Amino acid sequence: MASNYRGYRPPQGMVSWALHRLAGLGVLVFLLLHIVDIFAVGYGPEAFNDLLFIYRHPIFRAGEVILVAGLYYHALNGIRIILVDFWSKGWKYERQMFYAVVALFLLSFIPTAILMLRPLF
Amino acid sequence: MVQVPTGSGPDQVSAAPRSARRAPIPRVGRERPTGSNFELYSWYFFRVSGLLLILLAVTHVVIMHVVNTVDEINYDFVVDRWNSPFWRGFDWLMLILALLHGLNGARIAVDDYVRPRGWRVFAHSVLWSAAIIFLIIGSIAIVTFNPEAVVTAGR
Numbered sequence: 295m296a297s298n299y300r301g302y303r304p305p306q307g308m309v310s311w312a313l314h315r316l317a318g319l320g321v322l323v324f325l326l327l328h329i330v331d332i333f334a335v336g337y338g339p340e341a342f343n344d345l346l347f348i349y350r351h352p353i354f355r356a357g358e359v360i361l362v363a364g365l366y367y368h369a370l371n372g373i374r375i376i377l378v379d380f381w382s383k384g385w386k387y388e389r390q391m392f393y394a395v396v397a398l399f400l401l402s403f404i405p406t407a408i409l410m411l412r413p414l415f
Numbered sequence: 416m417v418q419v420p421t422g423s424g425p426d427q428v429s430a431a432p433r434s435a436r437r438a439p440i441p442r443v444g445r446e447r448p449t450g451s452n453f454e455l456y457s458w459y460f461f462r463v464s465g466l467l468l469i470l471l472a473v474t475h476v477v478i479m480h481v482v483n484t485v486d487e488i489n490y491d492f493v494v495d496r497w498n499s500p501f502w503r504g505f506d507w508l509m510l511i512l513a514l515l516h517g518l519n520g521a522r523i524a525v526d527d528y529v530r531p532r533g534w535r536v537f538a539h540s541v542l543w544s545a546a547i548i549f550l551i552i553g554s555i556a557i558v559t560f561n562p563e564a565v566v567t568a569g570r
Contacts, residue, residue, distance in 0.1 A: 372465045
């Protein structure tokens, strides 16, 4: 007999929270790296341009797309958090707002990812 | 965590008088901190800097990765960009806000996961040191950048 159990489904608030933290810490790691590489600009064109091979590497370029995904999600869910905190009806619609975040994320991220990877096409 | 019933809101109970029917608003999201001023300011800083960073960081990503790609960005691109005080100011504000917002987030994560007191002190020290060091090297990069000085020093 088939069971009605469809597996553990974490609540939306938990998923949004976990993704928010993961995306935030990921963007932070990139930010620290980015501050270090921009410091090389003060050492002149050779030093800086030599370092840019990192950014042109295929793995790094894939990483950049993931970085943008993290940034967009963190930004959109951040708006949701602010609405929950400051909009008097925010608590009521936090789940619907999570679905809006997912929809807006896909609408903004997919075109951005295509444009970022356009040299590949 | 979130305990908002679906469909059947608190207004369903209708026998009691209106004032008594109003259920307390459930706590959703991270509670506004009380007790410590630092935590309250940190709470507000996340939200204010977050809103500004949406503008700054998303603009930055669109300019660097959508309008241009990493293939077009090189030393001359940076010289051109930092010729303008507007973009230097833009980048500096973004640096300060992003670094403090990000490291403050890491601090919250440390408080959630690092329990032993010694490790906690260590992790907080690392984060505060990183904040100071990266603010300094980032500011030096943005504020003191002078392409003419670089060229003459290289000759």
